[in-house]
Amino acid sequence: AILGSLAVLPLAAAGMLASAGAASAAALTGQFNFSSVFTTAEISMDEVDFSDPGDIALALQTESFTAFDAAVISDIDLNDATANNPFLDLEATFPGSPGDGLNIFQLTSVGDYAFTQSGDNVAIDLSVFGQFISADGMLSDGAGNLTFQVNDAEADDIEDLVLNQNGMVNASFSGAAFTTASVPEPATMLGLGVVAGSLALSRAGKKNKA
Helix, strand or coil, rough: HHHHHHHHHHHHHHHHHHHHHHCCCCCCCCEEECCCCCCCCCEEECCECCCCCEEEECCCCEEEHHHEEEEEEEEECCCCCCCCCCEEEECCCCCCCCCCCCCEEEEEECCCCCEEEECEEEEEEEEEEEECCCCCCCEEEEEEEEEEEEEEEHHHHHHHHHHCCCCCEEEEEEEEEEEEEECHHHHHHHHHHHHHHHHHHHHHHHHHHH
């Protein structure tokens, strides 16, 4: 059993080296707010259609996102959130278009519209969920929300127009996005598993010797 554990140690070392290599590649972490600037949104029951070229400005960035000041935003298909990925293509300077596709936020699902009266205006909230992918392929789970602003309107009227009359409404928007957790690389998990296995074999050997 001791020989078995010793045989596993080179594999463990290789796994740890692979883990160290993965650690040098950084997953995106942190949060940021964004605003529409010149981009507007056309909201319907099945889709949010953003005007071209889709440039948005970032603010209040933390951690990894301090490297980015802009993004390019893509349309949202409410029936298939993954249809128009990437949803956000992060860029260093404004304007961000055309995006380079290197640091992105891909959608996996979206929530339902929530219509709220705010004084004489209407706020339409939409939650989004997905994954950030860094330029070196590291993954981070993420989430966020968008708020669309419609001026001089009633929430009940806008909700009825969008959801029941198959109508559309134009709006400005703002939002936020943040990472919720990083996704371990397979090499990292392999290294940890091999180390755990070698330790278990070593303990078994000690018991047999005793």
